Amino acid sequence: xxxxxxxxxxxxxxxxxxxxxxxxxxxxxxxxxxxxxxxxxxxxxxxxxxxxxxxxxxxxxxxxxxxxxxxxxxxxxxxxxxxxxxxxxxxxxxxxxxxxxxxxxxxxxxxxxxxxxxxxxxxxxxxxxxxxxxxxxxxxxxxxxxxxxxxxxxxxxxxxxxxxxxxxxxxxxxxxxxxxxxxxxxxxxxxxxxxxxxxxxxxxxxxxxxxxxxxxxxxxxxxxxxxxxxxxxxxxxxxxxxxxxxxxxxxxxxxxxxxxxxxxxxxxxxxxxxxxxxxxxxxxxxxxxxxxxxxxxxxxxxxxxxxxxxxxxxxxxxxxxxxxxxxxxxxxxxxxxxxxxxxxxxxxxxxxxxxxxxxxxxxxxxxxxxxxxxxxxxxxxxxxxxxxxxxxxxxxxxxxxxxxxxxxxxxxxxxxxxxxxxxxxxxxxxxxxxxxxxxxxxxxxxxxxxxxxxxxxxxxxxxx
Amino acid sequence: xxxxxxxxxxxxxxxxxxxxxxxxxxxxxxxxxxxxxxxxxxxxxxxxxxxxxxxxxxxxxxxxxxxxxxxxxxxxxxxxxxxxxxxxxxxxxxxxxxxxxxxxxxxxxxxxxxxxxxxxxxxxxxxxxxxxxxxxxxxxxxxxxxxxxxxxxxxxxxxxxxxxxxxxxxxxxxxxxxxxxxxxxxxxxxxxxxxxxxxxxxxxxxxxxxxxxxxxxxxxxxxxxxxxxxxxxxxxxxxxxxxxxxxxxxxxxxxxxxxxxxxxxxxxxxxxxxxxxxxxxxxxxxxxxxxxxxxxxxxxxxxxxxxxxxxxxxxxxxxxxxxxxxxxxxxxxxxxxxxxxxxxxxxxxxxxxxxxxxxxxxxxxxxxxxxxxxxxxxxxxxxxxxxx
Numbered sequence: 143x144x145x146x147x148x149x150x151x152x153x154x155x156x157x158x159x160x161x162x163x164x165x166x167x168x169x170x171x172x173x174x175x176x177x178x179x180x181x182x183x184x185x186x187x188x189x190x191x192x193x194x195x196x197x198x199x200x201x202x203x204x205x206x207x208x209x210x211x212x213x214x215x216x217x218x219x220x221x222x223x224x225x226x227x228x229x230x231x232x233x234x235x236x237x238x239x240x241x242x243x244x245x246x247x248x249x250x251x252x253x254x255x256x257x258x259x260x261x262x263x264x265x266x267x268x269x270x271x272x273x274x275x276x277x278x279x280x281x282x283x284x285x286x287x288x289x290x291x292x293x294x295x296x297x298x299x300x301x302x303x304x305x306x307x308x309x310x311x312x313x314x315x316x317x318x319x320x321x322x323x324x325x326x327x328x329x330x331x332x333x334x335x336x337x338x339x340x341x342x343x344x345x346x347x348x349x350x351x352x353x354x355x356x357x358x359x360x361x362x363x364x365x366x367x368x369x370x371x372x373x374x375x376x377x378x379x380x381x382x383x384x385x386x387x388x389x390x391x392x393x394x395x396x397x398x399x400x401x402x403x404x405x406x407x408x409x410x411x412x413x414x415x416x417x418x419x420x421x422x423x424x425x426x427x428x429x430x431x432x433x434x435x436x437x438x439x440x441x442x443x444x445x446x447x448x449x450x451x452x453x454x455x456x457x458x459x460x461x462x463x464x465x466x467x468x469x470x471x472x473x474x475x476x477x478x479x480x481x482x483x484x485x486x487x488x489x490x491x492x493x494x495x496x497x498x499x500x501x502x503x504x505x506x507x508x509x510x511x512x513x514x515x516x517x518x519x520x521x522x523x524x525x526x527x528x529x530x531x532x533x534x535x536x537x538x539x540x541x542x543x544x545x546x547x548x549x550x551x552x553x554x555x556x557x558x559x560x561x562x563x564x565x566x567x568x569x570x571x572x573x574x575x576x577x578x579x580x581x582x583x584x585x586x587x588x589x590x591x592x593x594x595x596x597x598x599x600x601x602x603x604x605x606x
Numbered sequence: 607x608x609x610x611x612x613x614x615x616x617x618x619x620x621x622x623x624x625x626x627x628x629x630x631x632x633x634x635x636x637x638x639x640x641x642x643x644x645x646x647x648x649x650x651x652x653x654x655x656x657x658x659x660x661x662x663x664x665x666x667x668x669x670x671x672x673x674x675x676x677x678x679x680x681x682x683x684x685x686x687x688x689x690x691x692x693x694x695x696x697x698x699x700x701x702x703x704x705x706x707x708x709x710x711x712x713x714x715x716x717x718x719x720x721x722x723x724x725x726x727x728x729x730x731x732x733x734x735x736x737x738x739x740x741x742x743x744x745x746x747x748x749x750x751x752x753x754x755x756x757x758x759x760x761x762x763x764x765x766x767x768x769x770x771x772x773x774x775x776x777x778x779x780x781x782x783x784x785x786x787x788x789x790x791x792x793x794x795x796x797x798x799x800x801x802x803x804x805x806x807x808x809x810x811x812x813x814x815x816x817x818x819x820x821x822x823x824x825x826x827x828x829x830x831x832x833x834x835x836x837x838x839x840x841x842x843x844x845x846x847x848x849x850x851x852x853x854x855x856x857x858x859x860x861x862x863x864x865x866x867x868x869x870x871x872x873x874x875x876x877x878x879x880x881x882x883x884x885x886x887x888x889x890x891x892x893x894x895x896x897x898x899x900x901x902x903x904x905x906x907x908x909x910x911x912x913x914x915x916x917x918x919x920x921x922x923x924x925x926x927x928x929x930x931x932x933x934x935x936x937x938x939x940x941x942x943x944x945x946x947x948x949x950x951x952x953x954x955x956x957x958x959x960x961x962x963x964x965x966x967x968x969x970x971x972x973x974x975x976x977x978x979x980x981x982x983x984x985x986x987x988x989x990x991x992x993x994x
Contacts, residue, residue: 150673150765150984243849245994376860388871395872398804400864442671446779453783457804463724464791465802467876471721501776 154248154586157430161584161592164431165330168576168583171426172331176573179425187565194559197552198273206276208552214545215535218528219553220270221385225527226410227267227560228309228382229403232375233411234260235316238323239371242364248439250582251432255422256415257320258575262567263414264313266560271305273556301384308381312374319367325350325360326581376400379407386530393473393534396461402454409447409493410523412440416516418568420509422577431578434507441506444519448497451526455490469539477533481546485529492522615832615970622966629960636953645705646943647957650935652698653793654817655965656742657810659694661818662687663749664782666756667775670768675985676846676992680826680839682980685756686972687821691749693968695742702738702793706731708943709796729799734792741785748778756983757976764982786811794935797942801880805865812858816900817931819851823924825969827917834978841915842994848914849994851927852905859901883941892948896937899930932958 159167201208211218234256241249272278284306286296296303329350332343350356383403386394416437423432462470477486496518505511537544549557571577584592636644662684669677702709710731727733752774759767790810795801803809823844829835869877884893904923913919940948980986 150768373856380860380864384868387868390872390874395868395874396804397806397865397868398808399868401805401808401861449780449783453787454804457787457807461802461804464728465876466722466725466800468721 152433152435153588154251154433154435155431155583156433159430159587159591161587164583164587165334165580167428167431168327168578168580169331169334172573172576173334177425180569180573184566184569187562187569190558190562191566192559192562193555194557194562197555197559198269201273201552201556202278206274208550210548210550210553212545212547214538214543215532215547217535218532218547219549219557220274222524222527222531223557223560224267224270225382225531226524227263227270227564228378229407229410229523229527230414231260231263231267231312231316231411232379232404232407233415234258234263235312235319235371235375236408236411237415238319239368240375242368243372247586248436250579250586251436252415252419252440253582254320254323254575254579255419255571255577256411257316257323258568258571258577259411259414259418259564260316261313261320262564262571263411264309264316265567266564268309268313269556269560269563271302301381301388304381305385308374308378312378315367315371315374319364319371322360322363322367323579323582324575326352327576327579330580331576375408376404379403382407386534391534392462392467392469393477393530396458398454398457402451405447405450405454406523406526409444409451410520412444412447413516413519413523416440416444416512417520420513420516422572426572426577428578431583434509437509437512438503438506441500441512441515444516445497445500448493448500448519452494455494472537473534476537477529480533480537482529482533482536485525486533489522489525489529492518493526496522618828619967619970622963622970624963625959626963626967629956629958629963632952632956633960636956640953643944643949643953644957645701645708646939647953648701649698649705649793649943650932650939651957651961652694652701654932654935655961656691656694656698657814658818658821658965659687659689659691659749660745660782660786661814662822663691663745663752663778664815665818665822666752667748667778667782670752670772670775671779673772675988676843676994678980678983678985678989679992680822680835680843681756681983682973682976682978683822683825683829683835684818685753685976686969687818687825688749689753689972690965690968691742691746694965695746698793699735699738699742703735706735709734709792709799725799729796734796737788737792741789744781744785748774748781752778756980759980759982761982764984767982768984786814794938797939798880800876803865803869803877803880805861805868809858809861809865812854812861813900813931813934816851816854816858816927819847819854820924820927820931823847823851823920824928827921827924829973829978830917838979838990840992841917842992843989844917844920845911845914846992846994848908848920848923851923852908852914855901855904855908855927859897859905862897862900883946884937888947889937889941892933892937896930896933899926900934904930 155164157163209218209220234253237249237256238253241253272281275281283291283294284296284303286298286303289295325347328343328347329352332340332347332350335343380400380403383399387396387399389395419432420437423429459474462474465471477483496515499505499511500515505515532547536547633644633648665677665684666681666688668674669681709729752771755767755771755774787807790807794810795803795806826835826839826843826847830839866881869881883889904927907913907919907923913923936948983989
């Protein structure tokens with residue numbers, strides 16, 4: 143019976159690794175010189191970042207008239223990109239906090255990198271509303287503090303201000319959670335390095351000494367933060383959805399938006415984690431830690447989120463017709479058959495149709511296939527936001543004010559720039575921080591490995 | 607040891623017989639005296655029970671699909687609940703069928719017109735009935751298959767039956783997503799056919815899962831007390847069920863609030879109608895109490911760790927949540943079918959006792975008809991030694 147259960151639960155770390163091997167393998171990429179491919183990737187991503195920077199500089203200097211918005215379509219590319227990036231960030235918190243509470247031990251292979259992606263993605267997201275404010279240097283007016291600006295005070299009833307609170311809280315908690323999880327690993331790097339590097343890592347690991355008491359405190363705080371971060375996973379995208387759903391615009395105002403947006407966010411986040419980790423595990427020789435088994439599990443999660451999103455699309459369509467509301471009906475007919483129907487059907491194909499192949503185990507365990515599907519999901523989820531935002535706006539109540547929308551080159555370059563920022567940050571992260579949580583992976587090694595290695599390493603220390 | 611062998615379970619069986627019989631007799635009388643109220647009560651009760659059995663099957667399916675091992679030791683409990691689907695399903699279809707006219711919104715009514723072609727078609731009485739029958743049949747088939755495979759797995763077929771049940775469960779999750787969305791809209795939301803909310807099915811889903819978890823807690827604790835699951839259903843299982851209960855109580859509140867807040871904020875007359883009936887006049891206290899018992903109390907009580915490991919506390923909270931689920935459904939059905947004032951009297955008590963008695967009797971009979979532990983499940987060992 144036990145033998146049976148063992149075959150059903152494949153090992154999370156393959157290659158017969160010992161405790162020492164884990165540290166060596168994960169730290170190896172940080173301790174050798176960067177490879178040519180890393181430099182090449184950095185060159186591309188930082189060029190994109192530079193282009194984006196120039197675009198942002200230009201539009202702040204000139205004004206957001208450089209965007210393709212018009213009186214009817216007042217929100218388009220910017221908010222689409224904002225929601226897209228916030229969504230990407232969600233897998234990080236899902237994997238690090240929610241799966242931690244559910245005791246999903248496989249999360250240890252990907253939680254570090256997913257959390258890092260959260261931070262970078264939220265940073266990318268923040269850029270868009272910041273520019274949209276028109277005067278980004280006054281962004282702190284969003285903070286409700288007693289001020290000398292007379293009666294100028296934030297509107298607490300506006301979901302846009304809730305958004306500001308939700309996302310800044312999310313970013314801070316994610317940052318603290320990520321950094322806290324890093325402490326034991328930073329100490330491991332400190333112990334392996336010399337000179338200036340050692341000094342820096344001594345400082346950033348906050349004097350971690352690996353004692354039982356330190357571990358106890360660490361685990362208590364980790365648990366508490368996981369508990370606190372879990373409502374945040376829901377709250378952030380819930381509030382993003384309320385930016386739309388509190389309005390009275392058909393296609394925006396619908397009650398299913400909060401859970402539907404959360405499911406979509408997790409969906410897109412998992413797709414991005416898969417996209418990056420399938421490459422990273424290969425390039426950084428971490429195949430024994432991020433195994434096919436892990437990819438399989440993430441694919442199952444992605445498939446279930448894709449189905450949930452599909453159910454939400456169907457529910458929206460159903461309710462538009464069930465309600466008998468002509469305006470609702472028009473918006474949904476317009477989505478499927480109007481001038482933006484190509485975007486709608488791209489969304490449905492990428493998010494609902496293509497992921498269905500993940501029902502097959504052969505596909506879930508074929509990394510090339512999974513990579514392609516993850517890219518499709520990334521594209522589909524971008525289009526989902528575009529469809530929701532633009533198709534609900536562009537054909538207004540008055541046919542005389544109907545308009546189209548196309549992004550300008552400035553908008554496209556800004557979006558490209560955020561990809562540059564995201565990938566640049568990720569590449570730097572891969573060089574300076576262990577991409578896999580060393581201490582946590584050690585915890586999921588088989589028990590006999592953990593004990594045996596302790597003895598060996600201690601005897602080596604004594605000998606030294 | 608079977609529950610029927612112990613004196614305490616004998617007393618329980620007798621008590622369940624009595625409540626079921628008395629409840630049924632009263633309902634039969636009531637059907638002539640106050641048909642509207644009896645029908646509303648039967649709708650609440652049958653929907654309540656069918657979602658308990660469907661929720662139990664969902665619990666089993668989710669455990670299979672996610673590769674969960676912890677819940678295997680007490681899986682016979684949700685399995686017995688799911689085996690009641692033929693009875694509870696038939697009951698709800700019968701209740702809906704006798705009053706199809708209550709769902710038939712008038713196609714040539716004042717709001718009718720071209721825009722309502724879809725509603726005309728969707729709420730056509732025969733079509734409502736067809737959907738109900740198809741959905742319930744699908745659930746019954748999946749319950750028979752999944753529970754059957756689990757119950758009759760031979761001592762050496764553990765892994766093979768596990769694989770077939772994982773596959774069936776995955777398909778069932780898709781089926782339940784679509785079918786439950788349909789019937790929760792048909793049976794409850796369509797009582798007020800001019801009102802609509804895309805959140806409805808999610809809202810009903812959250813209530814279903816919460817009540818199912820509470821029922822599993824109550825039944826497992828009862829069976830443990832009787833000695834059947836002694837040493838099998840441990841405090842660690844209770845603790846994990848407590849966490850899920852806490853989580854789903856919060857999920858229910860999240861969904862409830864999102865629906866309410868968005869309708870309140872946008873303030874569109876077609877949408878607010880549902881809440882206006884329930885937040886004005888004598889329904890308001892019930893409306894507020896619903897939130898307190900479904901979320902505020904369970905949340906505060908279940909937050910500390912020791913509470914989730916304490917059988918006494920867990921029993922009380924689970925019973926409270928089962929009561930809360932009834933209030934939640936009462937608040938959905940009664941303002942439309944019975945009237946502007948909340949009523950609670952003999953007919954409500956009759957339906958509740960009849961429901962509890964019948965469900966309890968059938969549950970224990972189902973539970974007794976199979977071994978009390980799925981002994982050939984490969985995860986059983988893991989579950990028996992589960993620590994959280």
